[in-house]
Amino acid sequence: MPSGSFFNRKENTMKLLFLGTGAAGSCNIAECDLPADRRRCASLLVDGTALVDVSRQSFDYLTKLGGDPSAVTDIFLSHSHGDHFCRDAFYQYVEAAKHKIRFWCHRGALEHLKLTEAELEKIDLHPVEACDTWETAGMKVTALPANHVVGELTSPEKPLHYIFEKDGKRFYYGCDGGWYTAIEWEYMLRNKITFDAVLMDSTVGEDAGNFRIGTHNNYAMQKILILALRQNGMITDETLLVATHVAKSCHSNERPLEEVFGEMGMTLAFDGREIEL
Ligand SMILES: [Zn+2]
Ligand SMILES: [Zn+2]
Known part of the structure; x- marks a missing residue:
C-alpha cells in the first residue's frame, strides 16, 4: 500500500490513486507486475470508489496495493482505446462489485465497446454527451469534448475529458487529448473554473513536430x-x-522526467502514487 491509508479519507479532501500512468505501450501485458521502467495503462482511482478508465492491469494492481476493487461503484471512460478500456478488467470490477457498477461513457463509445445483452444486464449503463453534468459517487461530474479520435474519422465516439468536484475540491482529467477543443476551453473560461489539480496528457515529450500534435501534448x-x-x-x-x-518511447532518457516536468511547474505521476487534494 502506498504511503498513508487510501481508504481513510479525511473530510473535505479528494484522494487520487494512480493505477496506471503510461500510454499504449503496456497494453499487451496482462500481469500487473511490470519492469520498473514501464508504466501501466491509464487508470485513476478517486476516493476508493470511482475509477476513471479501466486498464488491463488496474484490478490486479489495486488488489496488490491492498485496495478493495469491490468498493468501486462508478467507472468513467474517457474513450475506448485499448490503454483506457480493457474488457477483462472491466468485468473483474463488475463481478467483484457489491451492486451494479454505474458505467459512464460517451454514447458513441458503445459502438466500439460492443457490450452484449448479458453484459449490459450486469451494469448500470449511463451514456453521456460532451458538456453533460451530473452527480454520482458523491461528486459533481462534467464531461468535456477532448481533442482525440477513436477509430474512423467518422466514428460516433467523441473522447471525453472530465471535471470532478467534491467537498469544494475540483480536478481535471485530460487523457487522452492534445490541446483543448474550442468547446472545452470556452466551457472552462465561461464558467470561470479554477482547478485544485490538472492531470494533463504528457504523451509525446520533446518532439515538438511529432505527428501526434492533434491528439496528444508535447512539452x-x-x-x-x-x-x-x-x-x-x-x-x-x-x-x-x-x-x-507518459509514453516511454517518446521521451528521451537524457534527463530524469521529474526534472523536465519540474521545470514546467509540474509534478510527475507514477504508478501507485497517491495525491490528496
Ligand atoms: Zn491513451
Ligand atoms: Zn487514446
Whole structure:
C-alpha cells in the first residue's frame, strides 16, 4: 500500500490513486507486475470508489496495493482505446462489485465497446454527451469534448475529458487529448473554473513536430497550455499540475522526467502514487 491509508479519507479532501500512468505501450501485458521502467495503462482511482478508465492491469494492481476493487461503484471512460478500456478488467470490477457498477461513457463509445445483452444486464449503463453534468459517487461530474479520435474519422465516439468536484475540491482529467477543443476551453473560461489539480496528457515529450500534435501534448504545447491556464485563472500557484499518460518511447532518457516536468511547474505521476487534494 502506498504511503498513508487510501481508504481513510479525511473530510473535505479528494484522494487520487494512480493505477496506471503510461500510454499504449503496456497494453499487451496482462500481469500487473511490470519492469520498473514501464508504466501501466491509464487508470485513476478517486476516493476508493470511482475509477476513471479501466486498464488491463488496474484490478490486479489495486488488489496488490491492498485496495478493495469491490468498493468501486462508478467507472468513467474517457474513450475506448485499448490503454483506457480493457474488457477483462472491466468485468473483474463488475463481478467483484457489491451492486451494479454505474458505467459512464460517451454514447458513441458503445459502438466500439460492443457490450452484449448479458453484459449490459450486469451494469448500470449511463451514456453521456460532451458538456453533460451530473452527480454520482458523491461528486459533481462534467464531461468535456477532448481533442482525440477513436477509430474512423467518422466514428460516433467523441473522447471525453472530465471535471470532478467534491467537498469544494475540483480536478481535471485530460487523457487522452492534445490541446483543448474550442468547446472545452470556452466551457472552462465561461464558467470561470479554477482547478485544485490538472492531470494533463504528457504523451509525446520533446518532439515538438511529432505527428501526434492533434491528439496528444508535447512539452512545447504543455508550456503554452500552462501559461494560458494561469493567465485565465484556471490554475493558481496552489494548483497541482500533474504530468501523466507518459509514453516511454517518446521521451528521451537524457534527463530524469521529474526534472523536465519540474521545470514546467509540474509534478510527475507514477504508478501507485497517491495525491490528496
Ligand atoms: Zn491513451
Ligand atoms: Zn487514446
